[in-house]
Amino acid sequence: MPSLALDTLRRVFGHAEFRGPQAEIVEHVACGGDALVLMPTGGGKSLCYQLPALLRPGCAIVVSPLIALMQDQVDALRQLGVAAACLNSALDAETASDVERQLREGRLDLLYVAPERLLTPRFLSLIERSDIALFAIDEAHCVSQWGHDFRPEYRQLTVLHERWPDIPRIALTATADPPTQREIAERLQLEDARHFAGSFDRPNLRYTVVQKDNARRQLLDFLRGHTNEAGIVYALSRRKVDETAEFLREHGIHALPYHAGMPADLRAANQHRFLREDGIVMVATIAFGMGIDKPDVRFVAHIDLPKSIEGYTQETGRAGRDGEAADAWMTYGLGDVVQLRQMIAQGDSDESRKRVEQRKLDALVGYCESMACRRQVLLGNFGEDYPEPCGNCDNCLTPPESWDASLAAQKALSCVYRSGQRFGAGHLIDILRGSDGERIRQFGHDTLSTYGIGTELDARTWRGVFRQLVAGGWLAVDVEGHGSLRLTPKSAEILKEKQPVMLRREAPRKASRTASASSPQNADLDPIAQPRFDALRALRTRLAREQSVPPYVIFHDRTLRDIAIHHPTTLAELAEIGGIGSSKLERYGEAVLEALAET
Structure with missing residues (x-):
């Protein structure tokens, strides 16, 4: 099995080696074992169920909470030549019927479905009549009533174990403190499953917290270092989202708003543009983001305090999923603490939940005020020891007095x-x-x-x-x-x-920075490689538009940059670049070589 798994990894996904505990997880699940996987965003969680799905007979049923996430992952898998589909409320009856028929006839490798649909008698009956490889429960922290993304339907997913005890299950999350981890195992009946805990550390993220002092101006100053880059700005209220997006547009930044008070079609259109266009800044409430699979988000900025360290980690984790350098920047003040404590006190939750919410807020405030390494404090809240200062946060780079x-x-x-x-x-x-x-x-x-x-x-x-x-x-x-x-x-x-x-001691105000001459993630491109990279991005944009998919499902920026640096001249040389499996080599190889030849 190990050699077959590695061969499939290289042939389908175009990766030379597994990362972290991936190999062990894949082998365990592919051999029929249950697993609870704790791994940071961008750490390769999806591969932990996608690869076993290809190694086991039948179709993997993936429980996923958001339609946008499903479609993105299906698009990406199809680019790899994997037979993937999704069932959700966005499909018309004819398309949904066709997907169900493909499942019954054994023509799918993976099927993504929302928990609400999975729990219907119709879908459970469909599972009974199909060959199922495994069940994957993504965003498993949604099962916790103390979590920031609680979904009641996740509590009912125990039906999978009760009705199909011999089919392996894998639950995955990137955001769970120790109490939430225990609750996931209990609620999903995974106490006897093997637990795999990779580090929650995201070494490519730079954490910065500044005292709030005219937040919009501070944000604008921060964004001058991220010219023409994709990013997310989180604000607490819908009104502030609208005002901040308008403020950024007035200053030449391509910003779009996103919150639950907007018309659904406009909200969906803005999300579609963020996923498919380069350089969009999405200004949003926390209604935006869970499951966003865009790998080249270069920053996540908070102009208001989040509600918990788990929420903060989940939101900042949307930056730098491609492993490249990214910023997690936040401005916070006493007014944030006052507002959030009032929201907790005046909320509809019972007293026990309010106490938990208050403790979570206190832990986040402690993180903001700490003079220690941000990463050490952050990981400590997830029960993880980080022995040395990270050297990649504001407290390490500019030690506070x-x-x-x-x-x-x-x-x-x-x-x-x-x-x-x-x-x-x-x-x-x-x-x-x-x-x-x-x-x-x-x-x-x-x-x-x-x-x-x-x-x-x-x-x-x-x-x-x-x-x-x-x-x-x-x-x-x-x-x-x-x-x-x-x-x-x-x-x-x-x-x-x-x-x-x-x-x-409060840090002195900093003078405004000038815009970067080039994007930080492209700083390693020399004058010869840069035109190649630009030509490859143009090719990727054209191919993505022709297929109505996000550019990153064609190739990640990292793959394009490696191509630009190594300048392959044959298909065999191109196949050595990470992220190019056999399907992508066949589909795009000649076009890539032509683009390189013209630069």
Whole structure:
């Protein structure tokens, strides 16, 4: 089996070797074993069920939560010469009937289906009458009620084991902390399955967190380093999505909005353009993204705080799926924490779930405020030890400074107490800095003992003090009081016990960067290879338009770049390039060689 698996990997997928635990997983599932696979986005999870599907007799049934993901993966597999199809609500009755007939007649290698359709009596009956190779449950974290993408239908997928106990099952996810991992195994009856846990590390991602200070301008500055590159910008509200997309378009960036409040046809059209055109920036709520298989997303930016580390990891994981350098950039402030805590408190969830959501938010705030290596903190939340600083995050590249903020913390807490614990950070900073504003006089706060005692620090530094005091638990957000700050039992550590307080010093504002002359992922192309790469991209775009598929299902950028660098002149030489299997060599080999010959 190992030699057959490797031969299939090379012949169909065009890869010379397996990555990480792929070989072990493929062999285990192909031999009929159940598996729970934890592997980062871009780590090659799909291959772990696609290859066994080709090695075992029958068709693999792949449970997938989103129509867009299904179609993209089907398109990519067909490019490889694999008989793949999907069944979803976007198909007309005639097409769906034809797919069902192909399944019954044994003419499919893989069939993608949504959990809602799989659970219907009609589809379960269809499985009974078909030869099934295996069941693959993708995005398995959707089974967890504590997860960020909970789908109730996933809870019912135990029917697969109950009705077909001899057919192997493989559940896969890229985002699950240890409690969620245990819940996946329990809910899907995979306690006895073999667990494969690859590292959740994405070494090609650079993590950066900056203090929010005019988020749209900060975003624009960040995007100047990603000219004409595909990326995703996440915002918390629909209104902010629309406003941010419009702002970016006004500044010459090809930005499109995406959120649940848009007409469905416009939302679908924007997603279609993002997947099929180069250089689109999608500005979206978290309604966009799960299952997006676009490999050349060069950045994911958050202009608002996500709700949890799992959500943050899932969203940032959509960048750099091709293994090339990509950015995970976020700006965050105290207002984000206040807003999210209010959303949790005012939500419809029961108290136990609210407590879990609050703990998850606290962990993410801790990540933002940490002065340690971002990757170490991030992976630690998934139970993974990362022994050395990564050298590829803001804290490693520009180590933050700490300062003795003991006196400032005492002044801040005293000001909260003296003003009645009824005001937010902005008003408290005005008191500390001795502002002569109307609201200060209205409440008589110019007579407080804390009025004007904080003039040694600027407003930006004070915002950092209050934000970090909240993050450390010395101050709490009164979610019923419009985000006002109040003391906590822990406040006494500073006010009475005079505990020293070391805080992160706020980084100075950076001057705006100029646009990059060339894309970071193409920095290794010399002046001779660059025209070849451009010609190959043009060829790929033409071929993709002719077939109405995304360009990346034809060839990934990495494959095009390797072709441009190595400049093959024969089909045999082209076959040595990673990502070119026998089907793609036959379909596109001559056209690629012609494009190279013309440069």
